[in-house]
Amino acid sequence: MIKLIMCLCRHPNMTREQFQDYWMNQHGPFFMKNAGAMRAKKYVQSHTVDTPLNEGMRTSRGMLSEYDGVAEVWFESEEDLIEAMSSPDGQKLSAALLEDEANFIDHSKSSAFIVREHEF
Helix, strand or coil: EEEEEEEEEECCCCHHHHHHHHHHHHHHHHHHHHHHHCEEEEEEEECCCHHHHHHHHHHHCCCCCCEEEEEEEEEEHHHHHHHHHHCCCCCCHHHHHHHHHHCCCHHHCCCEEEECCCCC
């Protein structure tokens, strides 16, 4: 099992609340409607909470500002993800997802990567 992680920063013309509302109520349902075609096994959105705890952790460790949220998508394997996204339908879906992401994500400040989990 592998996981795609996206650490997201909101579009600069949106508040965090607007970003989270769009992500939860527009993009999330759109993604889930197409999850089978992408062979996604699980999709989780983690929305950043506005709390003084974030500022405390950031300043005590000299870290960058927090992301507005994190998306996690599980897949059976790298090969399965590549195969799904390489198909004509997968390519159309990738383009549609990217187009929708442009409505609420600042890709220039966000990050995405593939990981393998190790539980302890």
